[in-house]
Amino acid sequence: MRLRDLTPAERAAVEERRDAVRAALAGVDPAWRPRAEAIDAAPFLDDWSVRNYPGSTRPCIEAYCWGHPLHGDTILKTSIVLQQGEGYAVCESGRVFLLGTPSPTPEERHARILDGRRGRGRPADAPAPEDEATTGPGVGPS
Numbered sequence: 336m337r338l339r340d341l342t343p344a345e346r347a348a349v350e351e352r353r354d355a356v357r358a359a360l361a362g363v364d365p366a367w368r369p370r371a372e373a374i375d376a377a378p379f380l381d382d383w384s385v386r387n388y389p390g391s392t393r394p395c396i397e398a399y400c401w402g403h404p405l406h407g408d409t410i411l412k413t414s415i416v417l418q419q420g421e422g423y424a425v426c427e428s429g430r431v432f433l434l435g436t437p438s439p440t441p442e443e444r445h446a447r448i449l450d451g452r453r454g455r456g457r458p459a460d461a462p463a464p465e466d467e468a469t470t471g472p473g474v475g476p477s
Contacts, residue, residue: 338399338408341379349379349401352433356423367418373431377423378403380411381435388415396424396432 341349353374360368383398393415400411415427424432439447 341401352422356433359421369425369431377431377433379433382438383434384438
């Protein structure tokens with residue numbers, strides 16, 4: 336599945352996030368700090384959630400991904416996450432990912448679905464019920 340292209344405003348927000356990640360990683364021990372080229376090429380993940388990597392209990396990330404050098408713009412599961420910080424994750428593959436908004440919890444997603452466009456508990460417009468039900472053809476009153 337190919338995702339829609341990011342708007343210019345969204346691309347600008349990703350670049351702002353990239354700058355924030357550079358600043359956050361400046362304080363990380365150099366042994367764990369990714370190279371500047373890795374941050375420049377980092378794909379952007381949005382609506383992400385941490386899951387167990389298949390066959391293990393180690394964490395990975397499932398998300399919508401933009402800008403992956405091999406997979407392009409798609410839904411993606413990363414390799415095992417080695418380091419995660421404010422706005423970024425570094426995976427076992429050596430790739431750095433920029434993190435956008437996390438995925439809502441199932442409870443938050445369920446509440447949003449129930450709220451709908453009309454708002455919570457507000458019924459759709461429906462005719463008022465009649466006092467006396469009319470009988471249809473071949474149906475007599477009981």
